[in-house]
Amino acid sequence: MIKKIVEFCLKNPPAVIMIAALTGGMGIWALKTTPIDAFPDISENQVIVSTQWAGRSPDDVQDQITYPLSVELQGIPGVKQVRGMSGFGFSRIYIVFEDRVDFYWARTRVLERLGGLGDLLPNDALPELGPDATPLGQIYWYTIEGPLDLGTLRTIQDYTVRYALQSIPGVSEVSNIGGFVMEFQVDVDPNQLFSYGIDIQQVNEAISRSNIDVGARTIEASGMEYIVRGTGFLNGIEDLEQVLVTSRDGVPVMLGDISSISTGPAFRRGALADHNGEIAGGIVVMRKDANPVRVIDAVEERLAEIAPALPEGVIITPYYDRRELVLETVETLSGVIAMEMLITLIVILIFLVHLRSSLIVTATLPYAVLLCFAAM
Incomplete structure (x- = not known):
C-alpha cells in the first residue's frame, strides 16, 4: 500500500x-x-438551574426546591447525572448530559420541563437557567471608577455599561459586582402601626397596590378616539409618602404618616475593592465555543463607543484580559x-x-x- x-x-x-x-x-x-483559548475546556456538558428563595434556611430550600426539582429533571432524555446544592436563600442544580447531546438542545429541554412545573414550587421561588457558558467563560473583568458615590457607579454599570455589552455577539452574560444597588427604603414606626391598628402586611399590600398602571378602553368623541389609562407607578419619595394605607374615622392614613421613607443601598453579601477602597465593576462571560480574542476586541470597541456618554470623570479600567494570555x-x-x-x-x-x-x-x-x- x-x-x-x-x-x-x-x-x-x-x-x-x-x-x-x-x-x-x-x-x-x-x-x-x-x-x-489559553485553557482547555474539559468541563462537563451541563445545564445549571438557579432558584432564589430569599430568607429561607438551607433545610427549607432543600426540601421544597432542590429535591423536587432534582427529581423532576431526572427524566429528561440524555441526562447522565443530576446534582443539587442548597444554601441560605438559594438553590442550584447541575444537570449533566451525555457528551453526544447538543448543548443548546439540552437547555431547551430543561426549559420545557421548568415551564411545566405548575404548583410544584413555592409561588415566590422562580427557577431560571444559568448563562450558556462554561466555567472558563469569564474572559474580561473591568472596574468603573470616578468622583461619584458607589450607588451611582453601580447604577451606571447596571443600566448603561451592562446593556451595551450584553448585545455583543459571543457575550453570554455581563455580571455586576461591587457598589451599592439603590432602593427606596420604608422604615415603619411600630408605635404608629399599633396606634392605627395596622399590621405590616397591610403596608406591603398598600405599596404593591399603588405601584401599578391601569389600562382601560377608549372613548370616541367628535370623531376622535381617546385612549384612557390610569397612571400609578411610583416615581419618588413624595409619591410613596402619599400612598393610602387605610382610613380611620374618615381620615386617610398615608404611608408617610406611619413611616420614614428614604433612598439607600440594598443589603449585600460581597464587595469589590482595590488599594484605593471600594469600587464597582463587571464581569464579561463568553458564550460557549466563542472566540475569546474576537469577543474581547468587540467589548473594548463598545466600551470606547459609550465612553463619551459616561458622566464626567468616570472611566472604565480593565484588570483582567484573557486576550493577553x-x-x-x-x-x-x-x-x-x-x-x-x-x-x-x-x-x-x-x-x-x-x-x-x-x-x-x-x-x-x-x-x-x-x-x-x-x-x-
Missing part, C-alpha cells in the same frame, strides 16, 4: 502539489477561524515551531549536506500543524 502511494506521488507531481495546496489552504482557513500562548507556540524548524534544517543539512532535502523535511513541521487545525 505504501509502495503504491509513493509511486503515485513520484509519477504525478502536479496532483501531489494540488492536494498539498488544497489541504494547506484548508489548514490556514481553520487556523484563522478556529476559536483559540491567549496571544502570549500563541506567540510561544509559534516561537517553538520556528525553533524546531531551524534545528531540523541545521541537523539534516549537517548530516546530508543537501539543502533541498533539508527544506522538504523542515516544511512538514508547519504543514503538520495546519493539518491538525484542518481536522478540527
Whole structure:
C-alpha cells in the first residue's frame, strides 16, 4: 500500500502539489477561524438551574426546591447525572448530559420541563437557567471608577455599561459586582402601626397596590378616539409618602404618616475593592465555543463607543484580559515551531549536506500543524 502511494506521488507531481495546496489552504482557513483559548475546556456538558428563595434556611430550600426539582429533571432524555446544592436563600442544580447531546438542545429541554412545573414550587421561588457558558467563560473583568458615590457607579454599570455589552455577539452574560444597588427604603414606626391598628402586611399590600398602571378602553368623541389609562407607578419619595394605607374615622392614613421613607443601598453579601477602597465593576462571560480574542476586541470597541456618554470623570479600567494570555500562548507556540524548524534544517543539512532535502523535511513541521487545525 505504501509502495503504491509513493509511486503515485513520484509519477504525478502536479496532483501531489494540488492536494498539498488544497489541504494547506484548508489548514490556514481553520487556523484563522478556529476559536483559540489559553485553557482547555474539559468541563462537563451541563445545564445549571438557579432558584432564589430569599430568607429561607438551607433545610427549607432543600426540601421544597432542590429535591423536587432534582427529581423532576431526572427524566429528561440524555441526562447522565443530576446534582443539587442548597444554601441560605438559594438553590442550584447541575444537570449533566451525555457528551453526544447538543448543548443548546439540552437547555431547551430543561426549559420545557421548568415551564411545566405548575404548583410544584413555592409561588415566590422562580427557577431560571444559568448563562450558556462554561466555567472558563469569564474572559474580561473591568472596574468603573470616578468622583461619584458607589450607588451611582453601580447604577451606571447596571443600566448603561451592562446593556451595551450584553448585545455583543459571543457575550453570554455581563455580571455586576461591587457598589451599592439603590432602593427606596420604608422604615415603619411600630408605635404608629399599633396606634392605627395596622399590621405590616397591610403596608406591603398598600405599596404593591399603588405601584401599578391601569389600562382601560377608549372613548370616541367628535370623531376622535381617546385612549384612557390610569397612571400609578411610583416615581419618588413624595409619591410613596402619599400612598393610602387605610382610613380611620374618615381620615386617610398615608404611608408617610406611619413611616420614614428614604433612598439607600440594598443589603449585600460581597464587595469589590482595590488599594484605593471600594469600587464597582463587571464581569464579561463568553458564550460557549466563542472566540475569546474576537469577543474581547468587540467589548473594548463598545466600551470606547459609550465612553463619551459616561458622566464626567468616570472611566472604565480593565484588570483582567484573557486576550493577553491567549496571544502570549500563541506567540510561544509559534516561537517553538520556528525553533524546531531551524534545528531540523541545521541537523539534516549537517548530516546530508543537501539543502533541498533539508527544506522538504523542515516544511512538514508547519504543514503538520495546519493539518491538525484542518481536522478540527
